[in-house]
Amino acid sequence: MTKIYLVRHAEAEGNVYRLAQGHFDGLVTKRGYDQIRALRRRFEGIQIDAVYSSDLFRARTTARSVSEVRGLPVILREELREINMGWWEGITWQEIGQRDGDQLRCFHTDLAHLHVAGGESAADARDRVMAELLRIAEEHEGQTVAVFSHGLVIRAVLGTLRGMALGDIDQTVLGDNTSVSLLEADNGVLREVWGNDRSHLVEAGLTRFVPRARKQGAVRFENGxxxxxxxxxxxxxxxxxxxxxxxxxxxxxxxxxxxxxxxxxxxxxxxxxxxxxxxxxxxxxxxxxxxxxxxxxxxxxxxxxxxxxxxxxxxxxxxxxxxxxxxxxxxxxxxxxxxxxxxxxxx
Known part of the structure; x- marks a missing residue:
């Protein structure tokens, strides 16, 4: 069996400037660096044998919270990236709502039908990440690894492990930046032990939002x-x-x-x-x-x-x-x- 700590990246530019950030490679914000330091404290005393990350800046920077104090390299894997959002990348959510409202509805309430022009489907993104998690687990049988990835794909993975259809995953909670989930992999099967822990953020006063499901069928056009x-x-x-x-x-x-x-x-x-x-x-x-x-x-x-x-x-x-x-x-x-x-x- 392999233990996998699956961690969402720290707050990044897209979160603050309200830009679509799938493969868009935004920087970590000042609050994000504070979150990384809180995450480092959260992992004190926990055995970690290897650290993996999406190659995007916001994820690999967050991975340093675990790697640096242990003298471990951060192993970069493109397969751990966020969903490719096609032409949405780096565009404001307000503009996306004006130009691609139907797909924005899918983004918020029906991932099964999300497929932005030039991007990938939510199903393909989820399957890509789940397959990579299983590969990592196979390479580290009997060990504990930390894996750093992104919000939508982590949410899709957790929802799937809970037995939910992709179109219903909007009913699950979106984890805060640097939220931590613990998975176990055994004989090619993943299971969730617990998900979206953000106690380190609460203690440090660094939460970005109240965890909640999506808008339960409503379309969220940001704040216009x-x-x-x-x-x-x-x-x-x-x-x-x-x-x-x-x-x-x-x-x-x-x-x-x-x-x-x-x-x-x-x-x-x-x-x-x-x-x-x-x-x-x-x-x-x-x-x-x-x-x-x-x-x-x-x-x-x-x-x-x-x-x-x-x-x-x-x-x-x-x-x-x-x-x-x-x-x-x-x-x-x-x-x-x-x-x-x-x-x-x-x-």
Whole structure:
């Protein structure tokens, strides 16, 4: 028999910026690194003989919570990746809801019929991961391994082991980031011992949400936040609300549904640093726990241009602590910066 600790990756960019992240290779967030440290403490005193991970950054970084303190290598397996989401990859859920509503319904309530154009079916993704888990178990008979993977495929695996049809798995709970499940494999058969433990997050105050089933048949179009260039009337509305709209660069309008919610302004690159010289939300859209989502638009655009850091300039004093909680650090001249590169960080 082989024991398998199956672990979901830590909080990553797609979770915060509300982007579809299957094979999209987003970074781990500041909260995600805190979750990894809590996970490391959770595994103290537990014998682990080998560590396996999806090759995606968010999973292999999470795997370091177990591997580094034990001097074990992280063995990367593409077969442990999240479902391939095709054209959805890196797109906001709001845009997906507008352009591919039927498949979004399947994503939330009927995985049996989920198959995004250019991607893979939920059944194929589940079968791929289950087959890899059995291969790993066969290679480590009599041992205990830690395996790091992704939310949808872990949910599909657990639901299947509970005897559920794929179309009913939306009724199961989605595990929080870094939630841990224990499986046993014996003679080519997997079984769940327990699933989706997140006690280490509760103790550390690092939970992202209340575990729950999907919306029980309802379609969740996220919170309707979308982005496009604002027109002159909208820019004037922002100015009237106290927002300085810098000249030049690129203005990205932030919208709640069709209603203007704010502005992100990109001033361009300074070497490998992308500069954001305005990040403004209208008062009605502040303080809802979702106001950092729009920063993802700056991150995605600047990373595509080769930038490795993001710099906020002209940051008001009363907002510095707000940005710091997402990973921005103080620099000279009142600016704040955050890494958006793929370098490994100290855990």
């Amino acid at each position: 936040i979308g982005y496009h260039a604002p027109d002159e009337a909208e820019l004037e509305q922002l100015r009237q609300a106290g927002c300085t709209v810098p000249a030049g660069g690129e203005s990205i309008g932030v919208y709640q549904g069709a209603e203007l919610a704010g502005l992100v302004h990109l001033a361009g690159c300074d070497g490998d640093v992308g500069i954001v010289d305005q990040y403004f939300l209208l008062p009605a859209f502040r303080g809802n726990g979702k106001s950092f989502q729009a920063m993802g638009q700056a991150v995605m655009r600047y990373r595509a241009q080769g930038c490795k850091r993001l710099r906020l300039v002209n940051v008001p004093e009363d907002l510095r602590a707000y940005f710091a909680q997402y990973g921005f650090e103080e620099t000279e001249n009142g600016a704040m910066e955050m890494s958006i590169g793929y370098e490994d960080r100290v855990i």
